[in-house]
Amino acid sequence: MRILIVCSSGISTSIMVQSMLEHALDDEYIEAISIGKLPILIEKFDIVLVAPQISFMYDAIKEQCVNAKTECFLINNVVYGSMDGFSTMQSVREYMKNKAIKIEHNKKVIHMALFCMSGLSSYILKDLIVEEAKKQGYLLECDAFAVSKIYSNYNDYDIYVLGPQVFYMSENIRDLIHNKPIYIIDTKDYGCMNVEEILGCIITNLQEYRIIED
Incomplete structure (x- = not known):
């Protein structure tokens, strides 16, 4: 799974990436960028995680994700504040698992x-x-x-x-x-x-x- 984290400048998300990597599996790749680079990289990732400080942009980011056929997930404010990489990875995996089950059930x-x-x-x-x-x-x-x-x-x-x-x-x-x-x-x-x-x-x-x- 390829995970992309976006925030306003990419600085705080870089810290979150390091925390998440400590709990990542071998097939999980994580990268942090500023919001301005999102259109360039979005299609290369399975899911985009939105930092809570740019939650006001979530709807616009989600629309970009829909067009790119990429999932979108807003990181919990408390989890982000404590840079809890373990909880973030668990939440992302659960989200993707539930999404896959839903898609499977809805297949023609x-x-x-x-x-x-x-x-x-x-x-x-x-x-x-x-x-x-x-x-x-x-x-x-x-x-x-x-x-x-x-x-x-x-x-x-x-x-x-x-x-x-x-x-x-x-x-x-x-x-x-x-x-x-x-x-x-x-x-x-x-x-x-x-x-x-x-x-x-x-x-x-x-x-x-x-x-x-x-």
Whole structure:
């Protein structure tokens, strides 16, 4: 986690940084700056901590953080006054933990139908795609079918993915669904089970149809 602390000049926050570093983990980086440098560095950090003496600027700073997709946290006045690095680190970790839980709960579940000739290769591929999606932070539910079952299994999916051997069925599927994306997997990607590339194309299609946000 990358933590940026801002105050009016950066002097008092430098003292707080030293206190926080005594309780930081190996993957926690902390830096202090003056408020004037915030626009330059904000996107490089996971969270911005605002010193209480510039709390009157908190709303403006928070707006910058929202635009940069960075979290914003106002340090408690008592904690800051005592330069309590331990309590500050605990509060930041708890804040980020709760934020992550909230984001996870609010994620949209992507429902995907995957079709191939007999269903055998798609069953193997679907597990790999679901696992790759999980690594990338997406909640993906995938059902795999033989293309012969397409007419009984086409409802309520966000995207319809076809193996290259059944690309000829794309127009049939388009006639069955309305305003949903169809993606035909590249032959080379399918043959080597390049799930990273396949998932990337699936996500791009979903974003173009505004089924998920980019």
